[in-house]
Amino acid sequence: MQTRIAIIGYGNIGQAVEQAVLAAEDLQLAGIFHHNDNLDNIDADVAALCTPTREVPAYAERLLQRGICTVDSFDIHGQIGDLRARLTPVATAHGAVSIIAAGWDPGSDSVVRALLTAIAPKGLTYTNFGPGRSMGHTVAAKAIPGVKNALSMTIPLGTGIHRRMVYIELEEGADFHEVERLLLADDYFAHDETHVVAVPSVDALNNVAHGVHLERHGVSGSTHNQRFEFNMSINNPALTGQVLAACARAAVRLRDQQRFGAYTMIEIPPVSLLPGDAERWVRELV
Amino acid sequence: MQTRIAIIGYGNIGQAVEQAVLAAEDLQLAGIFHHNDNLDNIDADVAALCTPTREVPAYAERLLQRGICTVDSFDIHGQIGDLRARLTPVATAHGAVSIIAAGWDPGSDSVVRALLTAIAPKGLTYTNFGPGRSMGHTVAAKAIPGVKNALSMTIPLGTGIHRRMVYIELEEGADFHEVERLLLADDYFAHDETHVVAVPSVDALNNVAHGVHLERHGVSGSTHNQRFEFNMSINNPALTGQVLAACARAAVRLRDQQRFGAYTMIEIPPVSLLPGDAERWVRELV
Numbered sequence: 001m002q003t004r005i006a007i008i009g010y011g012n013i014g015q016a017v018e019q020a021v022l023a024a025e026d027l028q029l030a031g032i033f034h035h036n037d038n039l040d041n042i043d044a045d046v047a048a049l050c051t052p053t054r055e056v057p058a059y060a061e062r063l064l065q066r067g068i069c070t071v072d073s074f075d076i077h078g079q080i081g082d083l084r085a086r087l088t089p090v091a092t093a094h095g096a097v098s099i100i101a102a103g104w105d106p107g108s109d110s111v112v113r114a115l116l117t118a119i120a121p122k123g124l125t126y127t128n129f130g131p132g133r134s135m136g137h138t139v140a141a142k143a144i145p146g147v148k149n150a151l152s153m154t155i156p157l158g159t160g161i162h163r164r165m166v167y168i169e170l171e172e173g174a175d176f177h178e179v180e181r182l183l184l185a186d187d188y189f190a191h192d193e194t195h196v197v198a199v200p201s202v203d204a205l206n207n208v209a210h211g212v213h214l215e216r217h218g219v220s221g222s223t224h225n226q227r228f229e230f231n232m233s234i235n236n237p238a239l240t241g242q243v244l245a246a247c248a249r250a251a252v253r254l255r256d257q258q259r260f261g262a263y264t265m266i267e268i269p270p271v272s273l274l275p276g277d278a279e280r281w282v283r284e285l286v
Numbered sequence: 287m288q289t290r291i292a293i294i295g296y297g298n299i300g301q302a303v304e305q306a307v308l309a310a311e312d313l314q315l316a317g318i319f320h321h322n323d324n325l326d327n328i329d330a331d332v333a334a335l336c337t338p339t340r341e342v343p344a345y346a347e348r349l350l351q352r353g354i355c356t357v358d359s360f361d362i363h364g365q366i367g368d369l370r371a372r373l374t375p376v377a378t379a380h381g382a383v384s385i386i387a388a389g390w391d392p393g394s395d396s397v398v399r400a401l402l403t404a405i406a407p408k409g410l411t412y413t414n415f416g417p418g419r420s421m422g423h424t425v426a427a428k429a430i431p432g433v434k435n436a437l438s439m440t441i442p443l444g445t446g447i448h449r450r451m452v453y454i455e456l457e458e459g460a461d462f463h464e465v466e467r468l469l470l471a472d473d474y475f476a477h478d479e480t481h482v483v484a485v486p487s488v489d490a491l492n493n494v495a496h497g498v499h500l501e502r503h504g505v506s507g508s509t510h511n512q513r514f515e516f517n518m519s520i521n522n523p524a525l526t527g528q529v530l531a532a533c534a535r536a537a538v539r540l541r542d543q544q545r546f547g548a549y550t551m552i553e554i555p556p557v558s559l560l561p562g563d564a565e566r567w568v569r570e571l572v
Contacts, residue, residue: 019507221305238509
């Protein structure tokens with residue numbers, strides 16, 4: 001029995017979900033819906049929401065109301081708890097499951113943070129991102145008047161502190177210093193060390209590589225100096241798409257167990273992300 | 287409402303569980319039972335089994351039959367699936383939950399392996415242990431005739447290959463070369479590069495530090511070269527004791543949700559290892 005997945009939005013992430021679905025024997029593509037397509041005819045177990053992050057809540061609500069499970073990589077950290085609270089009653093009322101914030105951060109990194117907090121309850125965790133393109137900061141930079149195209153790179157400086165390297169292609173006649181002033185005053189950039197660099201072509205710099213260096217130093221019981229780190233060097237949309245495909249599988253499983261509601265990845269069993277019977281994975285991975 | 291934990295067995299691990307329980311506000315010690323104590327008067331939500339690993343299955347069965355949840359760090363990788371199959375019907379019949387193989391490997395490392403397999407489904411995972419003392423190999427070395435005391439250190443050589451450095455204190459009159467010959471022929475050592483070193487005092491070498499370097503190189507969707515690593519440098523019994531305490535909390539939660547049975551750590555939500563409401567952790571960690 002295959003899980004039927006519809007893809008909503010067909011940018012980088014939507015295309016990556018498609019590749020992950022095609023590579024998995026237990027998953028089946030149930031249609032690709034471009035942004036603004038009519039969704040009335042959608043017929044799927046679960047929809048992977050690959051729209052801009054701000055449109056996720058409305059899409060999720062609409063689909064859950066029709067009993068279709070949803071997965072998304074909603075990535076505004078401060079609003080995830082609110083999104084969960086908003087979608088929980090909708091999913092519950094319509095016999096569906098939504099797995100939210102299912103990318104790599106938030107997402108798989110969140111699972112690592114939860115695990116490390118459980119096994120060393122006192123201590124500090126630092127999540128260091130990059131080097132890699134920040135989608136949110138890139139969009140914010142592109143919105144500055146006078147900017148034709150932009151790329152905001154996140155550079156890890158350690159202990160959770162980051163530098164922003166913002167490469168901009170100016171519109172004809174735009175003044176670099178005025179653009180720089182507006183950008184540095186933008187709330188996205190005002191709190192970090194930010195450097196603005198004018199370049200002839202942003203397209204020539206693009207690269208979807210990204211990474212993380214997550215560290216925890218903590219205390220287990222009464223024993224200090226327990227040290228942990230998690231590192232990744234990855235293709236960003238490919239990883240996000242794969243996480244969404246794995247969570248689509250998990251969402252349908254939770255629905256079939258009648259455990260309706262909205263969940264983040266720290267609230268679901270890791271084995272539910274994997275195809276087939278849990279017993280196989282217990283014997284293979286534990 | 288506190289979770290009441292009894293500790294069965296009071297060696298390194300039992301003492302570490304005690305420290306983890308004392309450090310957690312939501313956990314309460316419900317007694318410490320030495321090996322071979324009478325368990326008839328045990329009154330607890332959950333028992334942490336800190337006995338030698340081979341005695342775990344019988345203790346778990348006895349306690350589950352009385353409706354007491356159990357957690358253990360059973361560590362014979364090839365037998366975990368069978369232990370789960372054996373304890374599942376017992377726990378289910380008596381309204382209890384058992385979380386098995388709950389240490390760091392098997393245990394928290396298993397969670398990392400499951401997560402990485404889900405987010406990069408094709409590829410290779412290497413788990414490199416150490417440097418640190420292997421309990422199983424140390425016990426095997428101590429059992430060789432002529433060995434008064436022993437310490438078997440695991441040295442990681444990469445790609446999951448390990449060297450065994452075995453430090454032995456000889457009994458008076460024992461012949462080193464005969465002891466070495468017997469040890470190298472033992473099934474515990476026959477498959478790895480093993481070096482035997484005679485020392486005047488094994489006690490002078492003892493150190494409970496351990497570590498892991500876990501790597502996965504894999505494919506997400508159709509994208510290759512996704513690279514992940516997880517490293518730890520830890521006090522071994524302290525970490526195991528903390529994992530057991532966290533899993534004791536999770537076991538009682540699953541019991542309260544009437545999800546009776548036997549589970550490994552890859553089958554339980556990571557947030558269930560943490561104290562208090564999931565919502566707090568969603569807002570803090572996701």
